[in-house]
Each structure stands twice: as C-alpha cells, then as structure tokens.
Amino acid sequence: MRFETAAAPHVIAGYTVPRVMYQVLLALLPVTLVQVFVHGPGALLQLAVGVPTALACEALALRLRGRAARPFLRDGSVIVTAALLALAVPPLLPWWLMLLGTAIAVLLGKHAYGGLGYNPFNPAMVGYAVLLVSFPLEMTRWPVPLGTAAIEWSELARLTWQSFIHGPVGGPGAWDAYTGATALDALRTGLGQRYTMEEILAQQAFGSLGGAGSQWINAAALAGGAYLLARGIVRWHIPASVLAGIALPAATMHALDPGAHAAASFQLFSGATMLGAFFIATDPVSAATSDRGRLFYGAGIGSITWLIRTWGGYPDGVAFAVLLMNLAAPLIDRYTVPRIHGHAGR
C-alpha cells in the first residue's frame, strides 16, 4: 500500500495571520468607542474612509505586482493599518486627507517595500507622518472633549460631519469654540509662554490624570492592550519598555524640576502613548527581532517620544519615535542575537 509523503512536522497549531490581525482589531474596539464618546463620531467616519481605501489600495498593489489578492486581502493586516491611522488622526480630518494618508500608508509604506512582512517602517505611521508634515493645521485640530465645553454630542456630530465633508469651512476663527489644543499641545504652549505648571494644568484641556479626553482614550487602549497580552498576541517586551521609556525620564525630570516637566502619569495618559505602546510599536514586521532587542527598541520609542514632547517641534512624538526606531531596528538586531544553546554568552 502506498502513502503520500510530506516533510515533518506533520501537525501544526494552525495559527494564522488573520487570527492575529482580527484579535488586534477586536482589541481596538474599546479605543474606538471611547473616542466616539469623547470626541464625537469622527473616528467612525475616518474608519469608513480608511478601511475601503486600504483594501482598494492593497488590491491594486497586489494586482500591479502580479500576486494573488485574496489571501492577502483576507489576512486583515491592511485593515489594522487603516484602523490605526484612523484612530491616530484627528476626528475632524477631511475625508480626502484620510484617503491620501491611507493610500500613502499602503502603497508607499507597505507595498513599495514588497508588501506584508517586508516593510521596514510601520505603514500607518508613514501615512501619519506624511499627513502631519504636509497638513500641520488639519492634523492638530482636535475637538474639545465632551463635557469641557458647552457643546452637545449631537452638535459635535454635525460639526464633525461638516468638517469631514467640506473641510474647515468658515475660516480658522469659526471653530475656536469647539476645537482646541490637546493637552500635550497646551502644555508645550503654556511652558513656552512661561506659565506655571499649576496655571497650565488648570486649563480645560487637562483631566485629573492626563488630557481631559485623552486619558479616557489611553485607558481604553490600555485595556485593549491588556487583552492582547492575555491572549498572547503581543508579548510584554515592547509595551513595557515603551512605557518605561516614557515614564522613567518623565518621572526623573518631574522630580528634579516639577515646574517645567509634567508628571510621568500625565505623559502615560495623554496623546497616543497607550495606542503607541500596545498597538503601533508592537507591529512585529518593522520592530526588532529578539526579545532583548525589543526591549531596546521599545525603550528607544518611549524615550524619543518623551524627548519630542519635551523639546521637539511637535506636541506628540509617537509617530516619529516609531519611525526612527524602525530605522534603528536592523542595527539593534545585529547586536542582540540571543545566545544559542551550547554557545558561550555574547
């Protein structure tokens, strides 16, 4: 009797890339909901533009590259890219900018380098960085968090829709009542204008822990991240080192000079800290390879984020920190090859 032949092992766990990606999407749900609650329905609108754009770009790129489109469209990675970008950009972003950012992320950030598994940079952050340097005004215009200004959610939704469809009509002044600086932005501006830390923290943009709105979003991202850790989708090395990379310098400088540096808790719960630590920095393709390398990689992202927030030209630095450490990942890999069984320590 004859039998088929095949190479060992004959049994595999049957994990799949889509399984990984859909778990990530599931973990993004709390962030999305909280952002919709705090900043209005903009996040949903951005998702509604981003996801179809990303899928279309992916299909187009695969077709141009002569690859089978279906397994890659189904793997979910491009949806994750679009979702991360949609949650990172301001909810008021006009639809054509989201479309542009997504197309850049997928076409230039991912497929120009060979598609899934080959991109040296985090595609979502490539899209984000291009939008940020090209459209600084639109990319820093966040609605004030619900509850801090006299505005109803329905009114916020109407204005969001208007901005989404038509852009910032009515000139820069018309929006001042409903949009404002984020907490990180307010901190920078305030410190630049020589206000004291107490005066700055008393502004409406600040909550008890971080930004008035962003502390809730960060808490939701932390919850999603905890889910990913518990499910074994991400390992602890990158999130822990990113958070430590932000918290350690922040706590040190806060202790030395509380008047000029915000507390570590503020840094951890404002801006894109938690989203970055658990969802963006953990993209394995563009991260360092070994566990030890990932500790350096995460610590680099955390500390560069803090450096940019403190002394850099932008209020938040997660995107640039991730891209910079993406650049450094091959170098980190070179020096962090783990000790092989039976070899002397390196």
Place this chain on the structure above:
Amino acid sequence: MFDRREFPSGLQLVPHKAAALERAIFEAPAPTLATVALEQGNGREARPTVSAGDRVRVGTLIGRAMDEGTVAVHASIAGIVRAIEVRETASRAGQGLCIVIENDGSDQNEPGLEMVEWDSLSPEMLVDRIRAAGIAGLGGAAFPTAAKLAAASRRPATHLVLNGAECEPWICCDDALMRERAADVVLGGQVMLRASGAARCTIAVEDDKPEAIAALESALAAAADPRLELRLLGATYPAGAERQLLAVVTGTEIPHDAYPTDVGLLCQNVGTAAAVASLVRTGMPATRRVVTVTGSGVGRPGNVEARYGTPIADLVAACGGYRSDPRRLIAGGSMTGRALPCDAVPVTQAVNCIIAATAEDLSPPRREMPCIRCGDCAGVCPAGLLPQSLLRAAGADDAELLETFGLADCIECGCCDYVCPSQIPLTARFRSARAARALRLDEQRRAAEARERYARHERRLAEAAAAEREAFEAARRRARGGPE
C-alpha cells in the same frame, strides 16, 4: 559549560499516547520474508557477510561494521538468504542495501549464544560484546551504542543519563517498556555503567508517565544500587532532545562544537538499556525492538515487539489492520517522523513508532504567507535560535549569516513550524539548508586537501628535477675529468 537548569521554551502538545498503552507489549509474528537493512538508521551501511543461498539462524552475523560509526547487523529469523539488493527503507536516503531472508519456520538460534558474565568482564570486553551485538540507540537516531560507551570510558567520572523522556506525541514504546520491563532498564543501566566506567546513572522520565515511574521506582528499590537515581522532568516537547535533556538533568550545557562525552556526559535511550540487558541475559544480539503502532488509521493501536526486517505492513496487520483511510504512514512521531512512501519498508533500529495517520491526525494543507516576524518561533525554539532570521538567511542562501544565526545548532524539532502563524515550513527549509551546508563544508574540506596535496606534488617534482640536474652536472664533471 554553562549552568542552565530550566528547560528552554518548547511546546505543550497533545500526547495521543493512551490508545496504544491500553494493552501490554505483544510479539508480532515472525515475517515469512525478512528484509534486514544493512543501514539501521544512522546513515552508515554495514558490509554483507553472507551471500544469496546461505543458511542463517536467528542471531547470525549478516553485516559487518567496518568502522566505529556503523552497527553490525544480524539475522532476525532463521532461513535462507534469498537476495542482497537495494530496497526501499525508512532511512533518510529512502533506500538502501537489504538482505532478504526467507523464513524456514524453525526459528533456530545461532549456536553458542549464552548469557554474558557482565560483572566479571573487563569494561573493554563488555564494550566489544555490545559492539559485536550490533546494538544502536533505539531513540530514533540509531547511533552505535558501543561507540558512545567507548568514548565515555576514555574519560573519568562520566554521568550516564538514561533518556526516558519520550516527549514526542504518539510514541510510547519506551513508556510501555519502562512499565513492563523496568528491571531490564535498571540492569542495562548497571551494565552500561560498568562498560563506560561512569560513576552514576540518572534515569530521566517525564512526569506524565506515573505507571512507568512507579515501575522504575520498585525496580530501583529491588536493585538497591546507590549509583542509580530517578529524575522527573516536566512534560514538554522536546524535553528528550539529547542536548536539551542533558542540560536540564545535569545543569551542563554541551558546547556546540563538542559531544556530550567530551564534557563527561553520556546519554542513552531507556530502550537501548533494555536491549543491553537482553544481550547480557541471553547473549542474543540486536534482532528485535518494541515499536508503537498507532494512529487513527490503525484498528487496534498497541506496542509490538518486532524483529528487524519485518515489513511495516505486517505490524499494522498485527494491530488490527488499517481502518478509515489512512493518508500518511509516519515512521517516528508527528513532529519529526518521516512519511514513508509505502508499507513494505522494513523495521530497523531507528523505527520507534509507526503512525497510520488519517486526515484527522494531520493538519490541513498549509496556507503559507510571508513571515511577519512575530517572533513566536524564537519563543519556542529549544536551541535558542531566531528561526525568523534563519529563514531570511536561508532564503538569501547567505552562508555567513546562516552560521551567525546557528543553522548548525538547529535540532529540527519542528517547534517553530508548529507555532508559525504564517504556516511557513521552517523545519523543511532548515533541513535542506543544513544538507547544502554539509555539502559546502565537504567541498571546502576536499579543496583544502587538494591544495595541500598539489603543493606537495609540486615540491616533490621540483626536488626531483633539482636532483636530476645535480646528477647530470656531476656526471658531466666526472666525464671531463674532475672539477675545474
């Protein structure tokens, strides 16, 4: 040497062992035609000592080992040699020279076989007896046992570890053996202690085998030998991989460029110990072993004692035959076993398990995607490698990078394949990269030798030419009547 006691990573796998352990070991009927392979599983072929038409008995030498790395081969049945020819085997090469013996039904033993007075023989003579008996490692690699014992005996105070971990799914022949023949395992350990001059012996067993542990404990109590001890391990795949097992049991990590015996360690399979015990009890050389026959495609899974050369089809028949459409016939476990093309292949010392696997025992065909460098493979690699980086190096065929990332240290256990979300056949890639590396190294070695020989050749020619010129000059001087 580095002190590392904890088992590095690995996998928790479904054992699939209960079905075959439901009944005791039983003997498979002697085959009417035995196809005894001259290569018993470690890649080195013995040289035939019989010819077609010769009469052999059980235990007659039919293949002589020409060097230390080869095992001698004996007839497993009595009868007439019908052919010496290349047949399909379970070896890496897929085929090899076999001696086909037709059973005459007499089952006569080779005359003169008698029990070995092992405690009065010198260690050297004991090793010689084990070598002559053709005993090889029964854990799957089939390396000659005597060669390891001899290497160990050249060093003082070796620590002998009997490997009863049996970590791979489906395989349970060692478990059955330890349950039923624990005294043989202990006796084999004592004999090998004497043969190797080792000071102590640890029997290492995974803690998911309570019956085997109980049997070993009472056998050890009966033997009352303070040099032997039992050591329980966590049930993790691949706890039984030699280097990893020794690191866990003794705390000594074997340097990558050394053998265990170089650092005073000796690892033998518990089945090998039982084979040594059977040799000293009866004088009968290696002619049979216990094989697990299992899988959803087998009627009644079980552990069968089979003579070498028995076609696997006969073993399956002895276990109730095939059922429910087996698709793959695996020699070994589900993680490292070789899929055999047909069931006429004979049992050798390397065949510890036969799985007749139906679709439900196998994973569906892989849907391979690009590597996303998630690092799950590095998390489970028992050798501490970065399979994802190794994969890139293999793809680029970059010999230098392959060395950096430790291709030579891959034990081909399959853990990385198992967890890969992109379902990349990593182990198969590494296996072929390792084969290419072996060829490359062989080529380099041959080139270095040729360079050396060419240099010598040139030197010799130059010297010969100089000597000839010298002689010519001298003759001319003589002819002219002395120097000017």
Place this chain on the structure above:
Amino acid sequence: MSDPSLVPAMLVAAGLAVTVGSALGWAAVRLRPNADPLVERIDALLPQTQCGQCRHPGCRPYAEAVARGDAEIDQCPPGGDATVRALAELLGREPRSLDPAFGVTAPRQVAVIDEARCIGCALCLPACPVDAIVGAPRFVHTVIEQQCTGCALCLPPCPVDCIELRAPRAAEPPGGRRAA
C-alpha cells in the same frame, strides 16, 4: 580676521585636522594588511581541482596570475559562476559570467581506472596534480576517489585509455541531530 569668534572655531578645526591626520597615519602603518595576502585569498576561493582549464598549471598559478592582473577572473569552469562572483567581490570588479572559451561547468566527476585493462605503466602517476593515483610500475593502479579532483589530466598520458571520468558514488547523507 576681524571677528574674534572665529578664533575658537579655527582652533577646533586645526585640532581636528591634527588628531585625525595622526590617527590616519598611525592606522596606515599599524593596520596595513599583511604583505601579500591577495594570492592566498584568491587561491582560497578557487575549487582546487588543479585541472589547468584556465590555461595555468594549477589553481595557485592561476591565483598568482589573477593577482598580477595577467588573467581574468572568468576562467575557472569547475568553480563556475559562483567562483567568478566570489572573485569579483574580493577584487571589487564587475561580476560577469564564466568565459565559455575555457570550458563549461559540470558536476564533480572522479577518474576511475579500469583495472582489467591497466598495464601498470605508471605514466598516469606523475600527471596527477594531487597524487591521488596509487600504483607502481607493473602493478595495477587505482584512483583514491576521495582525493580525486576530476581534473582529467591523467587521461591523455594513458597508453591504453583505461581511465574514464564518472560521477562519484553517492555521498553519505549528512547526519543531523534529532529530537528523541
């Protein structure tokens, strides 16, 4: 030279020039590569068949010729394109493919003497560049397969044409460590 703030800058520049200059000078003396390793390094990349297809009497003479610039890097058929690539990388030249004028790449072969026809003339012995033929006058010769490079140089001297090239017997499958 009126701006006094230029002075420190110039001092720094001058200091840098002196430091870097002396470091470079030191390195040029101390870190100079060994006397003439180039021939060795080229030779190390050659397949050592000693076949002479490159029209040099052996691999080392060819390596010397390449190092002197008297021979091109594409003249070694047994090494094939892989050797040409390796040589190009070592010497910083443009990679090219093997020059077919020197022969074509073929799998490794070994010489085998038909011992029934060998008359024991010993003519093939000195022809072998790696001394892989054993024998003596009036005794049958044989080739040590492991040492034969397949250069074919022993074929022409044989008066009875009893030597031929064949594929080597299958090498042993490379063994591997396996899990138990």
